[in-house]
Amino acid sequence: MSALSDLQATLDPSRKSWVESANDSTSDFSIQNLPFGVFSDKRDGLNAVRRVGVAIGDEIVDLAALQAAGLLKVSSKADVFARDTLNDFIALGRDAWRSVRVQLSQLLARDTAALRDDSALRAKALVRQADAQLHLPVQIPGYTDFYSSKEHATNVGSMFRDPKNALLPNWSEMPIGYNGRASSVVVSGTPVRRPNGQLKLPDQERPVFGACRKLDIELETGFVIGAGNALGEPVACADAEANIFGMVLLNDWSARDIQQWEYVPLGPFNAKTFATTISPWIVTLDALEPFRVAQPVQEPQPLAYLRHDGAHAFDIHLEVTLRPQQATQASTITRTNFKHMYWTMAQQLAHHTVSGCNTRVGDLMGSGTISGPSEDSFGSLLELTWNGKKPVELQQGGTRSFIEDGDELTLAGWCQGDGYRVGFGVCAGEILPARS
Amino acid sequence: MSALSDLQATLDPSRKSWVESANDSTSDFSIQNLPFGVFSDKRDGLNAVRRVGVAIGDEIVDLAALQAAGLLKVSSKADVFARDTLNDFIALGRDAWRSVRVQLSQLLARDTAALRDDSALRAKALVRQADAQLHLPVQIPGYTDFYSSKEHATNVGSMFRDPKNALLPNWSEMPIGYNGRASSVVVSGTPVRRPNGQLKLPDQERPVFGACRKLDIELETGFVIGAGNALGEPVACADAEANIFGMVLLNDWSARDIQQWEYVPLGPFNAKTFATTISPWIVTLDALEPFRVAQPVQEPQPLAYLRHDGAHAFDIHLEVTLRPQQATQASTITRTNFKHMYWTMAQQLAHHTVSGCNTRVGDLMGSGTISGPSEDSFGSLLELTWNGKKPVELQQGGTRSFIEDGDELTLAGWCQGDGYRVGFGVCAGEILPARS
Numbered sequence: 001m002s003a004l005s006d007l008q009a010t011l012d013p014s015r016k017s018w019v020e021s022a023n024d025s026t027s028d029f030s031i032q033n034l035p036f037g038v039f040s041d042k043r044d045g046l047n048a049v050r051r052v053g054v055a056i057g058d059e060i061v062d063l064a065a066l067q068a069a070g071l072l073k074v075s076s077k078a079d080v081f082a083r084d085t086l087n088d089f090i091a092l093g094r095d096a097w098r099s100v101r102v103q104l105s106q107l108l109a110r111d112t113a114a115l116r117d118d119s120a121l122r123a124k125a126l127v128r129q130a131d132a133q134l135h136l137p138v139q140i141p142g143y144t145d146f147y148s149s150k151e152h153a154t155n156v157g158s159m160f161r162d163p164k165n166a167l168l169p170n171w172s173e174m175p176i177g178y179n180g181r182a183s184s185v186v187v188s189g190t191p192v193r194r195p196n197g198q199l200k201l202p203d204q205e206r207p208v209f210g211a212c213r214k215l216d217i218e219l220e221t222g223f224v225i226g227a228g229n230a231l232g233e234p235v236a237c238a239d240a241e242a243n244i245f246g247m248v249l250l251n252d253w254s255a256r257d258i259q260q261w262e263y264v265p266l267g268p269f270n271a272k273t274f275a276t277t278i279s280p281w282i283v284t285l286d287a288l289e290p291f292r293v294a295q296p297v298q299e300p301q302p303l304a305y306l307r308h309d310g311a312h313a314f315d316i317h318l319e320v321t322l323r324p325q326q327a328t329q330a331s332t333i334t335r336t337n338f339k340h341m342y343w344t345m346a347q348q349l350a351h352h353t354v355s356g357c358n359t360r361v362g363d364l365m366g367s368g369t370i371s372g373p374s375e376d377s378f379g380s381l382l383e384l385t386w387n388g389k390k391p392v393e394l395q396q397g398g399t400r401s402f403i404e405d406g407d408e409l410t411l412a413g414w415c416q417g418d419g420y421r422v423g424f425g426v427c428a429g430e431i432l433p434a435r436s
Numbered sequence: 437m438s439a440l441s442d443l444q445a446t447l448d449p450s451r452k453s454w455v456e457s458a459n460d461s462t463s464d465f466s467i468q469n470l471p472f473g474v475f476s477d478k479r480d481g482l483n484a485v486r487r488v489g490v491a492i493g494d495e496i497v498d499l500a501a502l503q504a505a506g507l508l509k510v511s512s513k514a515d516v517f518a519r520d521t522l523n524d525f526i527a528l529g530r531d532a533w534r535s536v537r538v539q540l541s542q543l544l545a546r547d548t549a550a551l552r553d554d555s556a557l558r559a560k561a562l563v564r565q566a567d568a569q570l571h572l573p574v575q576i577p578g579y580t581d582f583y584s585s586k587e588h589a590t591n592v593g594s595m596f597r598d599p600k601n602a603l604l605p606n607w608s609e610m611p612i613g614y615n616g617r618a619s620s621v622v623v624s625g626t627p628v629r630r631p632n633g634q635l636k637l638p639d640q641e642r643p644v645f646g647a648c649r650k651l652d653i654e655l656e657t658g659f660v661i662g663a664g665n666a667l668g669e670p671v672a673c674a675d676a677e678a679n680i681f682g683m684v685l686l687n688d689w690s691a692r693d694i695q696q697w698e699y700v701p702l703g704p705f706n707a708k709t710f711a712t713t714i715s716p717w718i719v720t721l722d723a724l725e726p727f728r729v730a731q732p733v734q735e736p737q738p739l740a741y742l743r744h745d746g747a748h749a750f751d752i753h754l755e756v757t758l759r760p761q762q763a764t765q766a767s768t769i770t771r772t773n774f775k776h777m778y779w780t781m782a783q784q785l786a787h788h789t790v791s792g793c794n795t796r797v798g799d800l801m802g803s804g805t806i807s808g809p810s811e812d813s814f815g816s817l818l819e820l821t822w823n824g825k826k827p828v829e830l831q832q833g834g835t836r837s838f839i840e841d842g843d844e845l846t847l848a849g850w851c852q853g854d855g856y857r858v859g860f861g862v863c864a865g866e867i868l869p870a871r872s
Contacts, residue, residue, distance in 0.1 A: 168701065176701075181615050206736065209741055232871070266583060352709075354633060355632065358619045363619075
């Protein structure tokens with residue numbers, strides 16, 4: 001186990017890397033970040049092999065190569081980096097994640113010569129992100145999506161139910177969530193086909209079948225389970241963060257018209273199951289530690305099983321851009337922050353497991369749409385355009401009520417440190433026309 | 437690929453086995469059935485190894501042993517039977533399932549000497565079910581639960597919404613479904629702990645935390661995906677049955693009080709995620725073929741993507757017994773039939789994928805609670821006792837409004853042939869007290 005002082009040193013804002021691009025104050029992948037992902041080298045063509053990497057500046061460090069060269073020790077003798085997914089590494093446990101973080105931070109630090117001065121190994125172990133294909137970082141046994149932004153739940157309740165009683169009574173008592181579809185979680189860059197489904201038009205008695213007309217994003221983050229719990233053994237709220245490996249950006253694509261017709265009484269189904277996009281880099285909770293802030297005041301005070309002392313929100317800037325197919329320029333359509341979320345990740349996990357439900361390494365838990373308090377900080381087009389009534393103006397390409405074919409939607413997010421960032425990269429997807 | 441005449445011969449009601457217990461007219465596991473499962477031999481203790489088997493009478497045929505002895509050929513040279521789950525075998529495809537079925541039917545037929553007269557091999561390849569531990573037969577990448585009994589949806593709508601408009605308008609247009617939690621699917625015999633959760637009592641303003649007071653069963657069947665579909669490529673209704681490997685019994689344990697408080701607007705979550713029990717034997721669609729019957733008339737006629745010609749229901753008797761902890765005798769609390777289901781499995785799968793959602797080998801799809809038309813044929817205690825207002829009388833152990841600690845609930849199901857059965861075995865679970 002690494003000493004806590006070594007772990008603390010990985011967060012030192014003054015630490016710089018010999019990978020110079022990591023020292024750019026606008027790089028998402030500073031030496032303070034060190035997020036984990038799975039990549040292959042596009043230059044290897046059909047022989048490309050997936051392995052575990054860590055982003056640093058414009059490069060990726062190949063952990064399998066480092067381990068093979070003896071520069072990276074893991075608690076297990078198993079080869080957990082020459083793998084298609086991060087699951088085997090994550091399953092080693094938090095001490096192993098932290099040990100690898102500490103070793104990498106030291107190895108990539110400006111003054112450490114071992115890799116810096118070994119040009120043969122550097123050629124093998126460093127791959128430019130421009131040359132890399134990024135893959136889904138984890139095999140996801142289960143995907144759950146929460147609904148934990150008070151502003152979002154209030155907006156949706158106002159539009160679809162009753163503006164005077166927009167928040168349902170259960171919302172303030174628990175992090176409402178539902179099971180999502182894990183099979184259709186895809187990595188950033190995967191094109192997303194507009195879904196077909198049943199649409200109930202206001203002027204017709206029966207639904208029609210056709211392409212979704214109200215295709216939307218949901219700006220979310222997700223957290224990845226790092227330590228599962230056994231069936232029947234809940235995770236206590238105060239302990240829950242220790243079970244979380246890290247966070248990603250998540251776009252919970254939503255077909256609003258399909259959703260409105262199908263969702264009573266069992267919740268969203270085909271409106272969501274066609275695709276969910278996540279960013280390829282998992283930013284660890286350790287890297288996010290300097291950006292911990294207090295969550296909003298919770299009133300009424302939650303039931304005992306949902307209480308935790310201290311600060312459990314994180315200050316993460318989030319934004320979404322939309323680029324029409326022919327446009328050279330993307331327009332920012334919203335800017336918000338993860339710190340607005342009412343329910344914390346720890347509360348979500350405690351609630352999820354309090355019934356005895358088990359979780360497994362690699363499980364993905366979505367935050368729910370992250371909407372801020374102002375009209376330009378909402379996390380969906382549904383809210384930004386108030387169900388299409390107030391289209392958003394793009395800098396190039398007209399206006400949008402909902403997403404059009406060919407549009408590329410890109411989520412971005414980062415924590416702003418003193419002269420450096422801990423960023424998530426992007427979570428992007430272009431919309432293909434529906435199947436005819 | 438086996439000739440269709442060979443496949444047809446496996447259904448011949450007059451075929452008998454040299455495993456005499458399979459010829460008992462009340463055995464679930466006739467030679468016409470041949471369901472697949474995963475077992476280990478309890479007598480092997482800590483060295484017990486899981487492998488694929490087929491139930492025949494009171495015995496299990498060990499397919500790994502048969503393959504090793506050269507008595508079972510599979511299309512792939514891979515060893516798919518010395519495995520923890522059926523997934524690798526199922527992934528070989530329908531021709532392989534059918535080829536194995538044909539070979540086993542011939543090998544176990546009364547007149548076939550190869551295994552019958554080889555006592556050394558028989559000692560290795562036949563394990564008495566009494567000596568076997570049965571395991572979850574598939575690794576389940578995704579679990580979806582439908583809501584396709586008109587009687588059940590009407591009963592629930594009458595109790596919780598409006599008896600005059602019990603069926604919501606979308607119900608008659610599509611097989612309503614929701615994503616379930618795959619991690620907590622357990623095999624028959626696994627004890628189930630009563631869940632804790634938020635309960636909203638009528639006389640209190642805020643919810644309390646405590647043990648579920650309205651614990652219930654849902655009598656369901658489930659089907660297991662045998663061939664997945666790619667993201668963006670729906671399965672046509674007419675082709676959907678070819679993607680189904682087989683069926684199991686499924687108990688969708690439900691905490692009615694937790695459910696009532698949490699389910700609006702995103703559907704059931706903690707009320708269901710604590711456990712779902714399935715039977716260990718997967719009965720193939722091929723074995724069910726003689727019991728195919730017409731589904732109920734669907735009015736209005738479904739949209740085109742939900743239409744299929746011919747008969748797509750199956751005549752499967754279903755019943756549930758309840759045995760209190762101290763009782764020697766179990767009481768039958770309901771008898772019903774799968775053929776009452778309004779939406780077919782093919783329609784469920786076509787609807788599930790029409791948005792482009794992908795499915796994977798081993799995915800489990802629950803039917804939804806199977807309620808018949810009469811009051812003694814309902815598939816849940818909620819309906820049988822009309823939300824506790826009319827407790828059911830047990831033959832031993834008093835009455836029940838909902839499940840009590842120590843109660844063992846057992847689902848059973850079979851198709852009745854002419855002098856033989858194609859049965860599912862049982863799907864049982866005993867309720868342990870909630871964690872304090």
